[in-house]
Amino acid sequence: MSEVLISANHVSFSHHGKKVLDDVSFELRTGEFITLIGPNGAGKSSLIKILLELIAPDDGKIKKSKYIRLGYTPQKFIPNEFIPISVIDFLKLNQKINTQSLINTTTLTGIETLLHLSLKNLSGGEIQRVLLTRAFLAKPNVLILDEPVQNLDVNGQMHLYKLIQDIHNQQNCAVLMVSHDLHRVMKESTQVLCLYHHICCMGQPETILKNAQFNHLFADQMDELMATYKHKH
Ligand SMILES: Nc1ncnc2c1ncn2[C@@H]1O[C@H](COP(=O)(O)OP(=O)(O)OP(=O)(O)O)[C@@H](O)[C@H]1O
Numbered sequence: 001m002s003e004v005l006i007s008a009n010h011v012s013f014s015h016h017g018k019k020v021l022d023d024v025s026f027e028l029r030t031g032e033f034i035t036l037i038g039p040n041g042a043g044k045s046s047l048i049k050i051l052l053e054l055i056a057p058d059d060g061k062i063k064k065s066k067y068i069r070l071g072y073t074p075q076k077f078i079p080n081e082f083i084p085i086s087v088i089d090f091l092k093l094n095q096k097i098n099t100q101s102l103i104n105t106t107t108l109t110g111i112e113t114l115l116h117l118s119l120k121n122l123s124g125g126e127i128q129r130v131l132l133t134r135a136f137l138a139k140p141n142v143l144i145l146d147e148p149v150q151n152l153d154v155n156g157q158m159h160l161y162k163l164i165q166d167i168h169n170q171q172n173c174a175v176l177m178v179s180h181d182l183h184r185v186m187k188e189s190t191q192v193l194c195l196y197h198h199i200c201c202m203g204q205p206e207t208i209l210k211n212a213q214f215n216h217l218f219a220d221q222m223d224e225l226m227a228t229y230k231h232k233h
Pocket residue numbers: 015020038039040041042043044045046047075
């Protein structure tokens with residue numbers, strides 16, 4: 001029987017009088033890979049921040065299993081110009097890491113040559129790799145990833161998506177990931193959650209593809225998506 005690791009229960013949130021999230025409820029269970037999709041401004045990052053208790057909802061509750069070990073990558077991360085910190089010190093910040101695990105993980109994510117550089121001098125893509133490395137080093141059983149491959153070139157995206165999938169499969173790590181890459185979403189998620197302030201639809205990729213609200217929201221991408229999806233299945 002799968003266990004609920006984290007859940008949102010009737011969560012609502014407004015910002016400056018504008019409803020960002022309206023009565024959102026869902027659960028992330030062991031073994032699941034949920035991808036959170038929705039147009040720009042739909043409330044995806046706000047929902048993630050509420051799940052992580054970085055911001056408080058106006059209504060509703062977040063529940064977490066006491067066995068949760070979280071790895072997280074934010075959508076935006078800008079290193080502070082005035083607090084110089086090396087990549088290796090950043091990876092070790094607030095977490096104990098053994099040397100072998102550091103070597104293995106940084107080799108997997110391709111940042112082994114960056115460890116002694118200053119975080120603030122890295123490119124956007126390099127910072128994404130560092131953030132993902134930090135999340136993996138937490139030995140998570142839940143990964144919460146807000147657009148984790150942004151700023152990466154196509155090969156880098158494929159490589160990191162594969163790593164996330166490997167960690168999900170091999171380490172039984174549940175994943176909640178925000179992504180705009182519908183091809184990947186349909187291929188790799190066990191569940192898709194389509195958000196536009198409220199939950200428009202949630203279910204397995206095959207079911208979502210048939211949903212009228214999903215089709216309406218992503219109308220401009222549907223022809224291409226269906227061509228590829230039908231081809232593969
Ligand atoms: N702290 C904040 N400051 C300004 N606006 C906010 C803040 N929090 C939420 N909002 C507003 O809430 C709405 C949802 O933002 P959010 O970042 O959650 O959307 P998103 O679905 O992640 O969008 P995107 O796909 O563009 O990243 C936006 O209109 C945003 O302007």
